[in-house]
Amino acid sequence: MKESEQRDIFNEWLNGYRALLFKVIRAYASTEEDQNDLFQEVCMQMYRSIPNFKGSSAVSTWLYRIALNTAIKWSTRERKHVDSHTEVGNMVNILKSNDEPKDERISWLYDQIKQLNQIDRSLTLLLLDGYSYKEMSDMMGISESNIGVKIHRIKKHLVNNSKQYEYGV
Amino acid sequence: MEFEEMKKVWNEQKGETMYAINESALHRSVTRKKNAAKRRINTVEVSLMIINSACSIFLLADAIIDKEGFWDYAGAVMMALTVVFLAFFRLRRMRNEQIFDRTMLGELDHAIASNDSIIQIATIMIYYYLIPVGIFSFGKMVYFGASLEKWLLIIGMFALAFFLVRWERKVLHIPRKRSLMALKKKLTEE
Numbered sequence: 001m002k003e004s005e006q007r008d009i010f011n012e013w014l015n016g017y018r019a020l021l022f023k024v025i026r027a028y029a030s031t032e033e034d035q036n037d038l039f040q041e042v043c044m045q046m047y048r049s050i051p052n053f054k055g056s057s058a059v060s061t062w063l064y065r066i067a068l069n070t071a072i073k074w075s076t077r078e079r080k081h082v083d084s085h086t087e088v089g090n091m092v093n094i095l096k097s098n099d100e101p102k103d104e105r106i107s108w109l110y111d112q113i114k115q116l117n118q119i120d121r122s123l124t125l126l127l128l129d130g131y132s133y134k135e136m137s138d139m140m141g142i143s144e145s146n147i148g149v150k151i152h153r154i155k156k157h158l159v160n161n162s163k164q165y166e167y168g169v
Numbered sequence: 170m171e172f173e174e175m176k177k178v179w180n181e182q183k184g185e186t187m188y189a190i191n192e193s194a195l196h197r198s199v200t201r202k203k204n205a206a207k208r209r210i211n212t213v214e215v216s217l218m219i220i221n222s223a224c225s226i227f228l229l230a231d232a233i234i235d236k237e238g239f240w241d242y243a244g245a246v247m248m249a250l251t252v253v254f255l256a257f258f259r260l261r262r263m264r265n266e267q268i269f270d271r272t273m274l275g276e277l278d279h280a281i282a283s284n285d286s287i288i289q290i291a292t293i294m295i296y297y298y299l300i301p302v303g304i305f306s307f308g309k310m311v312y313f314g315a316s317l318e319k320w321l322l323i324i325g326m327f328a329l330a331f332f333l334v335r336w337e338r339k340v341l342h343i344p345r346k347r348s349l350m351a352l353k354k355k356l357t358e359e
Contacts, residue, residue: 007196014190022187035188043195044202049269056270066269069276076348094195095188105170105178119355122273128179141272142357149359155172162170 001051010047017063021046023129024064027113027121028071032097038074039095045070064129065139068122069073075118108165112158120154127151202304213337217250218293220330225249227322228306240309247302258290277353284346291338297333 014021021042029035045066053062113124119140126136133151137144170178179317232241261281286358306323315323 010199014192014195018190019183019187026187039188039197040195040202045269046200047199052269053266062270065273069271069273072273072352073276073280076345076352094191094198096191097188098186103178103181105175106182109175109179117355119273119350128176130176139272140356141274146357146359158175159170159172162175165170 005049006050009050010043013046013050013059013063014043017060018128020063021062021067023125024067024071026073026110027125028118030114032093032095035097036094038071041074042067042070059136061139064126064131065102068125068139072118108162109158112161116154116157121148123147123150124154124158127154200238208351213333214255216333217253217330218259221248221325222249222253224323224326225252235313244302244305244309247305255290258286274353277349277356281346281349281353284342284349288338288342290347291334291342294334295331295338299334300332303327 021039024042025035025039029038029166046063049066053059057065109128113121116124122140123136125140131139133144133147140147155169225245228241228245228248232238232245235241265279265283268279306327310320310323
């Protein structure tokens with residue numbers, strides 16, 4: 001595949017699926033530096049994966065798989081803020097958080113997702129975005145019944161915490 | 170709030186406006202990161218290959234110049250075989266890196282397996298390679314009475330290889346394996 005072709009597909013995916021990428025970034029990284037770092041890492045993997053994409057799954061499923069796998073591996077690193085090969089002076093803010101008014105409940109939901117372990121975070125994102133147990137099982141590589149057990153636990157946890165949130169409000 | 174309501178709230182968010190992207194900086198960064206990742210992985214592998222190749226050439230040259238025969242040739246072959254082994258391992262790793270359609274469990278298993286083979290190679294390098302080759306080389310130098318420069322050069326090369334491998338194993342791969350195993354447990358347990 002030609003470099004220019006790869007770059008065009010990268011731009012197309014970046015523009016068409018940025019919401020998906022942003023959700024993963026926000027669920028896995030808290031500080032601005034971490035969000036920038038993870039976003040760049042996800043973009044790099046997305047770019048590298050382009051020649052391997054054969055269209056056997058939807059682009060959104062492919063990108064979710066790449067973004068989640070990257071985010072999970074990224075989260076196992078001990079030092080996240082600054083890449084050891086990135087000079088502090090070279091740090092560029094690729095992502096800038098928008099100051100638009102937000103539904104408080106969305107911020108609450110993200111806070112709750114961030115408190116889950118890395119695996120449950122992925123499942124929650126997929127669940128909220130409407131993926132079926134079968135699709136999640138294919139993406140995660142574990143049985144549908146295992147997915148079911150985890151989802152049941154996650155839902156219970158979120159609903160219980162929402163009660164505290166509502167009383168708090 | 171019931172879960173269905175959370176789903177509604179989730180679907181109402183305008184994800185695409187969550188952040189603004191500096192696209193030109195992103196393109197520069199993706200290229201830079203791609204090259205940096207390649208460099209980072211290459212450093213240890215290529216350093217070890219260069220060190221072993223240099224040792225092999227040095228021993229071969231010594232054998233030809235001094236006509237000391239069997240021992241130098243054997244040492245050179247031993248070093249050259251190590252370079253072949255490292256090159257094979259490197260090619261296998263690079264081929265595996267190009268797979269992107271793994272499941273999350275597959276990706277974790279692959280990361281653990283890659284990590285395991287790196288740890289294994291590091292262990293082999295330390296115990297089964299450096300020690301016998303070290304004994305062989307130093308024994309030979311004592312037997313033939315090597316010059317001080319030769320002693321310093323050989324000791325320096327062994328020390329460098331030893332510390333590079335040990336550092337890589339202890340600081341990078343063993344802690345990474347632990348966290349990957351913990352993740353796998355979280356993924357597979359019910």
